[in-house]
Amino acid sequence: MSTHRPVLSVIGTGYLGATHAAGLAELGFEVIGLDRDPSRIDSLSRGIVPFHEPGLAEMLQGHVASGRLRFTTEVADVAHAQVHFVCVGTPQGADGSADLSQVIGAVEALVPLLRLDSLVVGKSTVPVGTAAALRSRIEEISAPGVTVELAWNPEFLREGHAVEDTLAPNRIVLGVPGPRAEALLREVYAEAIAAGVPVVVTDLPTAELIKQAANSFLATKISFVNAMAEVCEASGADVTALADALGHDERIGRRFLDSGLGFGGGCLPKDLRALVARAEQLGCGKSVAFLRDVDAINLRRRDRVLAMAQREVGAFDGVRIAVLGASFKPGSDDVRDSPAVDVMNRLRRAGARVTAYDPAAVLTGRAAAPGVRFAANPLVACRKADLVLHLTEWPEFRALDPEEVGQAVRRRVLIDARNALDVDAWTAAGWAVRAPGRHLAAPARAGSLV
Ligand code: UGA
Numbered sequence: 199m200s201t202h203r204p205v206l207s208v209i210g211t212g213y214l215g216a217t218h219a220a221g222l223a224e225l226g227f228e229v230i231g232l233d234r235d236p237s238r239i240d241s242l243s244r245g246i247v248p249f250h251e252p253g254l255a256e257m258l259q260g261h262v263a264s265g266r267l268r269f270t271t272e273v274a275d276v277a278h279a280q281v282h283f284v285c286v287g288t289p290q291g292a293d294g295s296a297d298l299s300q301v302i303g304a305v306e307a308l309v310p311l312l313r314l315d316s317l318v319v320g321k322s323t324v325p326v327g328t329a330a331a332l333r334s335r336i337e338e339i340s341a342p343g344v345t346v347e348l349a350w351n352p353e354f355l356r357e358g359h360a361v362e363d364t365l366a367p368n369r370i371v372l373g374v375p376g377p378r379a380e381a382l383l384r385e386v387y388a389e390a391i392a393a394g395v396p397v398v399v400t401d402l403p404t405a406e407l408i409k410q411a412a413n414s415f416l417a418t419k420i421s422f423v424n425a426m427a428e429v430c431e432a433s434g435a436d437v438t439a440l441a442d443a444l445g446h447d448e449r450i451g452r453r454f455l456d457s458g459l460g461f462g463g464g465c466l467p468k469d470l471r472a473l474v475a476r477a478e479q480l481g482c483g484k485s486v487a488f489l490r491d492v493d494a495i496n497l498r499r500r501d502r503v504l505a506m507a508q509r510e511v512g513a514f515d516g517v518r519i520a521v522l523g524a525s526f527k528p529g530s531d532d533v534r535d536s537p538a539v540d541v542m543n544r545l546r547r548a549g550a551r552v553t554a555y556d557p558a559a560v561l562t563g564r565a566a567a568p569g570v571r572f573a574a575n576p577l578v579a580c581r582k583a584d585l586v587l588h589l590t591e592w593p594e595f596r597a598l599d600p601e602e603v604g605q606a607v608r609r610r611v612l613i614d615a616r617n618a619l620d621v622d623a624w625t626a627a628g629w630a631v632r633a634p635g636r637h638l639a640a641p642a643r644a645g646s647l648v
Contacts, residue, residue, distance in 0.1 A: 203227055204382065207276035208283045209304045211235075211242055211269065213360070213464070213532075214321060214353055215285030217254060219269075221364035222283075223261035225389055230276045231269040239269045250531035250558040253361040277311040281382055283319045283351075290468040295475035296325050302332070309336050315345045317382050321353045323409050323469055325476035329373065329402035349379045350402050352409035357463065358529025366390065370397045373405020410476075413469040414489055419454040420461050421495040427457040427635030428498070437635030438617055457635045458616040459541070459589060460499035462526035464534040467493070499634065500540050503587070503615045506632050507545070510611050511585050515549035518608070520583035522576055523590025523616075524556035524563035531558035533566040538589035541615075542567045555579035557592050580606040591618035600627035 203226065208219040211233040219231040233239050241248045245259035261267035276282065286300035301322050309318070318336065320329060333348050340346040350373035355363035370387050374380045380399055384391060391397055398408070423444075427437040437457045445452025461467065470489050477486045511517045526536035533539045536559075542552050546569045553571045556563055560572050573579035576595065580586055580603050588595055600623055604610045610629040614621065617633050624631050631638050 204280040204385070205230070205278060206281045206283065206386070207232060207279035208285055209233075209276070209308065210284065210286030210300070210322070211238055212285065212287055213249060213251075213357065214355065215283070216242060216247065216258070217251065217355060217360040217364050218283060218285055218321065218353065219267060220254060220258045220261060221361070222386070223267035224257055224365060225386070227266070227386070229261075229267045230279060231267070232271070232273060232276050233269070234271060236271050239271050242269045250529075251360050252358065252529065257361060273307045274311060276308070277313065279316070280314060281317045281319060281386065282308060283321050285321045285353075288322050288324055288468075288472075290471060293475060294471040295479075296323070296468070296472040298324060298328060301328065302335070305332055305336065306339060309339050309346055310341065312344055312346055313341060317347050317349060317379050319383065320348065320350045320406075323352065323413075323465070323472075324350075324406055325410070325472055326403045326407040327476070327480075329406055333375075333402075347375055347379045348402070349374045349383060350405035351383060352405055354409070354412065357532055358527065366393070367395055370395055371405050371408050372397060372399045373402040374399060375402065410469050410473040413466050414473050414486070414492070416454050417461055417466045417470045417496070418489070418492050420456075420466075421492040423455045423457045424460055424499055424635075425495050428495075428502075430635045430637075431502075434637055436637065456591075456617065458499065458591075458618070459503055459537040459634075460496040462535040462537045462540075463530075463532060467496070467535045499615075500537055500544070502634050503541055503589075503613060504544055506613050506634065507585060507587060510613070510630075510632065513549070514545060517550050517584045518582055519545055519550045519552050520576075520580040520586045520607070521545075521552055521554040521570070522556075522579065522586065522588045522595050523592055524554050524567065524572075525559035525590050528590055528592040529558075531556075531560075531562050533559050533562045536566070536590075539563065539566045541587070541589055542570050546570060553579045553581075553583070556590065557594060577603065577606050583607045584609050584611070586612045588612065588614045588616055588619055591616040595619065600624040600629055604628060 205228045206222050208215045208231045211231045219229050223229045245262045247255045284304050286304050288296040291297040329350050336346050352371050372383050423441050430437040441455040444450045474489050477483050524538050545552050553573050555573045555576045604627050612629050612631045614633040621631050
């Protein structure tokens with residue numbers, strides 16, 4: 199282990215990179231973040247986080263102010279670091295496979311400039327086999343006499359909990375070529391390791407696959423309960439009671455069994471499709487063919503909620519619909535592959551007049567759902583609505599007073615597409631509440647529906 203702490207670089211300062219860079223500075227390292235987007239670098243250099251993530255701005259500001267954390271758009275500025283974390287995006291390509299151009303571009307720009315023996319650490323989510331190809335490329339382009347090793351260290355942080363997941367992860371996966379890389383990474387993560395965070399040391403392909411497998415498993419768990427919701431709908435059973443009962447079995451566990459509108463975001467949908475695409479390239483497509491069903495079940499949830507809405511209002515044309523929630527999940531302003539945004543856009547295309555409220559995803563929501571009006575608070579969004587759709591389960595929606603909301607709307611009809619509201623309280627206030635996977639009683643107060 200070196201006596202001086204290594205200087206670290208973080209390449210790509212999106213969600214993952216910005217959080218990782220700030221987290222490494224928090225651990226006491228000198229860190230330089232690199233991104234090709236000047237406006238992003240400008241924001242971060244001023245301590246401004248260009249997305250919603252609780253606690254991140256405070257951590258970033260502290261370390262930018264102390265000078266321990268800097269940002270640049272120039273790759274030459276990071277060349278003196280000994281460990282380089284690659285955190286660039288791997289978006290979904292046209293055929294469902296991961297687009298690796300940013301990962302390859304980052305490595306090709308960096309490695310020829312390195313004059314010290316260094317470690318490049320992939321954190322981006324990539325298909326298994328990517329690291330092996332990158333390793334050969336690194337050998338071709340590294341300067342003579344300089345050893346550049348490659349490791350893979352996938353990241354498991356959740357949006358909305360990024361700071362805690364970075365500082366106190368539930369596991370650390372180190373895909374390493376040998377002991378030198380392992381020792382360096384153990385030094386970087388020494389604090390978490392000393393606190394007892396389990397470390398899985400493995401090879402590069404396993405590390406790559408662990409990440410895609412983890413997200414595909416989580417997606418499968420959600421789609422499993424949503425498949426059960428379909429059976430509940432057909433049979434009169436109740437998916438929430440079913441999930442609660444399954445969850446009491448510790449081997450199953452209750453987390454990620456919340457049935458509703460299904461998963462979205464920048465990770466689960468893309469990673470499961472990329473795993474299918476890679477497995478097909480490897481000739482083992484059959485092994486993960488079920489993941490296509492996981493995807494299909496998930497997308498069907500949106501159709502289901504739209505069908506429920508249609509049943510309540512008849513034709514959508516001119517109908518006023520209030521939508522609570524736009525982000526793909528609470529705690530985030532991210533609307534990538536957001537089920538809520540998809541539903542809103544489809545309602546708009548069918549002629550509905552949609553007014554939405556989201557505590558964070560306003561700018562992002564407006565950009566992703568043109569034609570949807572965004573209100574300043576839930577009551578304004580619900581004004582004169584014929585139907586209220588609860589599409590993202592922000593805690594503040596649970597705190598709404600059903601009577602107060604009832605006075606704002608034209609008809610007290612609610613679809614709780616996330617199965618997260620207190621149905622009894624809403625029903626007691628005269629609301630007709632519908633929820634996917636559930637057969638709910640009629641409202642206690644008759645005559646509240648116009
Ligand atoms: C996911 C993983 O949970 C992280 O471990 C991983 O690091 C990250 O992807 C990534 O690859 O970067 P994230 O995309 O932040 O994290 O979101 P999740 O909390 O996993 O939620 C994903 C979606 O599933 C959301 O739309 C959420 O509403 C939905 N969901 C979640 C359900 O529909 N039901 C549930 O029971 C749980």
